[in-house]
Amino acid sequence: MSVSPAGRRLLPIVAHAPTGVGHLRGNEDFPTAARGALADAQLRRNLGHATTTIRDKRATVVGEVDDWDQLRDAAKAIKDATMARLPDLLAQLEERVTAAGGVVHWARDANEANAIVTGLVRETGSEEVVKVKSMATQEIGLNEALADAGIAAYETDLAELIVQLAEDQPSHILVPAIHKNRAEIRELFARTLPGVDPGLTDDPAALAAAARKHLRHRFLTAKVGISGANFAVAETGTLSVVESEGNGRMCLTLPDTLITVMGIEKLVPTWRDLEVFLQLLPRSSTGERMNPYTSLWTGVHPGDGPQNVHLVLLDNGRTAVLADEVGRETLNCIRCSACLNVCPVYERTGGHAYGSVYPGPIGAILSPQLTGIQDNASLPYASTLCGACYEVCPVKIDIPSILVHLRAEHVDAQREDRRLPSPEAIGMAAAAWTMTDADRWSTAQSASRAGRLLGRRTDKDAGRIRSLPGPLAAWTGARDAPRPPSETFRRWWQRERGGRS
Numbered sequence: 001m002s003v004s005p006a007g008r009r010l011l012p013i014v015a016h017a018p019t020g021v022g023h024l025r026g027n028e029d030f031p032t033a034a035r036g037a038l039a040d041a042q043l044r045r046n047l048g049h050a051t052t053t054i055r056d057k058r059a060t061v062v063g064e065v066d067d068w069d070q071l072r073d074a075a076k077a078i079k080d081a082t083m084a085r086l087p088d089l090l091a092q093l094e095e096r097v098t099a100a101g102g103v104v105h106w107a108r109d110a111n112e113a114n115a116i117v118t119g120l121v122r123e124t125g126s127e128e129v130v131k132v133k134s135m136a137t138q139e140i141g142l143n144e145a146l147a148d149a150g151i152a153a154y155e156t157d158l159a160e161l162i163v164q165l166a167e168d169q170p171s172h173i174l175v176p177a178i179h180k181n182r183a184e185i186r187e188l189f190a191r192t193l194p195g196v197d198p199g200l201t202d203d204p205a206a207l208a209a210a211a212r213k214h215l216r217h218r219f220l221t222a223k224v225g226i227s228g229a230n231f232a233v234a235e236t237g238t239l240s241v242v243e244s245e246g247n248g249r250m251c252l253t254l255p256d257t258l259i260t261v262m263g264i265e266k267l268v269p270t271w272r273d274l275e276v277f278l279q280l281l282p283r284s285s286t287g288e289r290m291n292p293y294t295s296l297w298t299g300v301h302p303g304d305g306p307q308n309v310h311l312v313l314l315d316n317g318r319t320a321v322l323a324d325e326v327g328r329e330t331l332n333c334i335r336c337s338a339c340l341n342v343c344p345v346y347e348r349t350g351g352h353a354y355g356s357v358y359p360g361p362i363g364a365i366l367s368p369q370l371t372g373i374q375d376n377a378s379l380p381y382a383s384t385l386c387g388a389c390y391e392v393c394p395v396k397i398d399i400p401s402i403l404v405h406l407r408a409e410h411v412d413a414q415r416e417d418r419r420l421p422s423p424e425a426i427g428m429a430a431a432a433w434t435m436t437d438a439d440r441w442s443t444a445q446s447a448s449r450a451g452r453l454l455g456r457r458t459d460k461d462a463g464r465i466r467s468l469p470g471p472l473a474a475w476t477g478a479r480d481a482p483r484p485p486s487e488t489f490r491r492w493w494q495r496e497r498g499g500r501s
């Protein structure tokens, strides 16, 4: 599929299963994958150090902005209004990009997007491309699709390069190699970069210089560049990428052909709206006051920059998210990753445990919505619901409420699938029966009975029960339960005040 008439192919809502997005590590659910990650002490040290550093930087620069909360309100209002008229704005974007000499393509899912990009690269006759870091192209598995077509994709962002050389998977939206420390990266470069200085140290400047030397040849010879987009301005047809290293600027300006793959939600209506997000994004993501490189381009300019400019608009489940009134605000995300850096769950498990291209709190709400809850059912539970993610989100996405909404959706789906009641439903019915009668409740509360029952399973020093029997074992499989007190409140009341409790 290639060029479509303005927007109508995707919107209003179409039923089309997304592809890509999902599990990077087989079909392990989050608790299983997290257990492995938690056992890796080095990983936890790397993550703890990196997230603490970014968190502190963010807090400092956000504290400098007096109207930070009003900026967040403005961003939320702009994004809500954008989603409310997304079809019209997409049509406007297509019209403006086309008028400026670009070509717009519409892809309903990852397979269509990959086929479009592969076809465009083949038309150039090139067998290699340079890439700007892009979550959308990771989501669709573009590198793998290009490799299948005999086209080599070279990542040029330093952290993405590290992940690619290690044949690893990214574990953070913004810092894909956050799980690796300097010594591990030095060892990787020494092993995989051709012609690297054998005396290479783990000094960050030396590592960056080695990567720069390796990449320079790629930048100067590549005929095709591939990028994502942080924002697209509907009123002008302008696309934007923000980055810190300058590799993006090279990819966006040096090749003859530039192909951008962008999720349909990345729109803002006007230039004025863009101003709000360019203030919020760097402070929330890297803890910088402004992005070192903000690249903006509108179509084709003869003799200046790429002469073939393509924009692939990707749905891949987004219209289904748009249709959900509660989940819809997930599409407001600007991928700053602030929610990852404050999340106590992410800080301990890292991104791989989520088994999804999008890790952390945003991944826990976005991935199950893109794929359908059945494919990422454990992710909405990968949270303590502490609300730290909401506090830092620059577009005020109410992540905890959406997590609860998705948990309810999952429970409803399970109920529909089952003919017999689940152990949980039986347990709840038994609890209701017990708790609606004073005598039954009093009997059940008897600490001596509970103590006898649980005595062997109780860690008396820590005041916790390590494992409960029967179906209750699932609860203590992932957490400790508090040890019942030696005396119930009712007994205490009876003893202190006398009479019936």
Ligand code: SF4
Pocket (backbone or CB within 6 Å): 284, 332, 333, 334, 335, 336, 337, 338, 339, 340, 362, 389, 392, 393, 394, 395, 396, 397
């Ligand atoms: S949900 Fe909010 S905090 Fe998390 S990545 Fe998206 S914009 Fe940033």
